[in-house]
Amino acid sequence: MKACVFKAAGAPLEVVEVPDPIAGPGEIVVRVKNCGVCGSDLHAAKYGFKMPPGTIMGHEFSAVVDELGPGVTGLERGDPVVVMSYLACGACDSCKSGIGAQCRTMRLVGFGDVPGAYAEKMKTTAQSVFKMPPSMSHRLGATVEPLVVGLHGVHRAALRAGESVLIMGAGPIGLVTLQWAKFSGARAIAVSEMAPGRREVALAMGADVAVDPRLKNPASELAKLTGRTVGADVVFECIGAAGTLGEAVAYARRGGRVVVIGVCMEEDHWSPLNAINKELDVRFSLGLERGEIETAIAMLAAGRVDTAPMITNIVEISELPKAFAGLAHPGSETKVMLEI
Ligand SMILES: [Zn+2]
Ligand SMILES: [Zn+2]
Incomplete structure (x- = not known):
């Protein structure tokens, strides 16, 4: 073969x-x-x-x-x-x-x-x-496999309907996380992505706003949608590069959650102080559970996610x-x- x-x-x-x-x-x-x-x-x-x-x-x-x-x-x-x-x-x-x-x-x-x-x-x-x-x-x-990775991340976030979400990265994992965040009833979803083509896909797949983080602060753009001055209830890190965890912490609101789905292969430097001051929950996500696989297949087949x-x-x-x-x-x- x-x-x-x-x-x-x-x-x-x-x-x-x-x-x-x-x-x-x-x-x-x-x-x-x-x-x-x-x-x-x-x-x-x-x-x-x-x-x-x-x-x-x-x-x-x-x-x-x-x-x-x-x-x-x-x-x-x-x-x-x-x-x-x-x-x-x-x-x-x-x-x-x-x-x-x-x-x-x-x-x-x-x-x-x-x-x-x-x-x-x-x-x-x-x-x-x-x-x-x-x-x-x-x-x-x-x-289905990447879709399940996103579903697990949203489970790890314990995302509740009405919460605001900031997704860092509109590669496949960011986009499937976007699908499940919408599915779970997120109120406003901002996507942060440098590539213009990927921002367009994110908007087509339901993001409320897609921002080039070099030009605008995505947490501020999200705040315009929610009417709040503070950051996101949940930030999903879907890039996996050195430096992005520190940015995720900066984008989260006081008492919010950061879920790390992107796989960073290098050492990273970030200052915990910001996370301490905000009392953030920072959670890491990996797994692919059978029940999640079955859910992803069923919801994809039903057109509930795309x-x-x-x-x-x-x-x-x-x-x-x-x-x-x-x-x-x-x-x-x-x-x-x-x-x-
Ligand atoms: Zn993969
Ligand atoms: Zn076993």
């Missing part, structure tokens, strides 16, 4: 021929239909982490069941599925309570441990797939290395998606 593989930190991805995966006991092989490029993939390819050359990345995907290994029940060849971005044992306490991401033997898909979905096929376990409703397109199916406007680029596998490299300097792209 064809696969788009990582070669070395900072080097372009390459499309190569690799052997097809074969399903062992409890495993299934799926034919990949769509796979989104994630900011984490960009980070991983830039810094290398511990990924060996030949690693197949890609963890945000939809697929069709192609081969069932011995002992797999409840699935059939041809079933359209959303595949989760980690493999969990299914038997430990965390797994039994639905929090597979906290499983002691959890392995991430697409970062060197388990081959990912920048390929025609991938191998996973039966308990890592969720059947897609017949009405859902594979393109939308491939947005991710279609954030899919800006569809590429074939031969075009993926170039599109991937282009995301190092994003313009109007938000979600670049492989389609097979």
